[in-house]
């Protein structure tokens with residue numbers, strides 16, 4: 001079976017040394033994969049390279065089509081959704097408008113997409129007319145995720161969605177991620193909290209210093225491999 005996402009020999013950096021070094025990785029349609037690694041391992045850089053926010057060398061394909069050289073907007077149109085670290089929403093806009101402006105489909109479909117997000121996050125439905133700045137941190141994270149879903153992605157890139165959330169809210173958010181995955185959307189979930197990520201992802205990829213140091217079924221990822229990815233050795 002051909003991969004939904006295929007990454008070959010991807011390197012990326014910020015002018016100096018590469019933050020990603022020769023990363024190769026495949027994701028099947030509908031697959032959920034946890035991208036694990038310590039602070040600075042390169043998780044965010046990999047997601048940014050995939051969505052086109054960081055220039056990268058190497059090969060990048062979605063459903064066989066080359067993404068190299070495409071701008072972020074074009075990658076979103078091809079079916080990649082991206083939820084950056086830190087809850088990017090438009091604070092002055094209502095919850096509903098935040099979702100509407102993220103939609104790409106015709107008005108009628110867009111209304112359906114908004115309803116789908118509200119079904120996934122009932123808290124947002126209750127606050128649909130409120131300005132986004134009035135939402136709690138957890139609700140803003142849900143809105144940020146909802147905005148990415150408005151593009152009807154086949155692949156969703158999530159950068160540390162649980163960062164700064166209470167354990168209860170993080171659980172809620174991960175339950176929503178599980179629901180999204182069950183609808184057939186592939187998810188690449190960058191997380192520092194391995195334990196939590198592995199509750200939704202059957203497979204884990206371990207990054208350390210910009211390189212893939214482990215890739216396998218979550219159940220088979222040993223404590224030792226995790227320890228090595230996070231602390232070296």
Ligand code: ATP
Nearest residue numbers: 014019037038039040041042043044045046085192
């Ligand atoms: P975190 O949990 O901190 O987000 P991460 O695994 O996502 O960690 P990255 O943010 O991808 O790691 O960082 C990888 C490397 O790239 C680190 O050495 C980091 O210092 C460096 N880096 C990240 N962003 C920039 C930037 N804008 N300019 C220069 N270097 C950067």
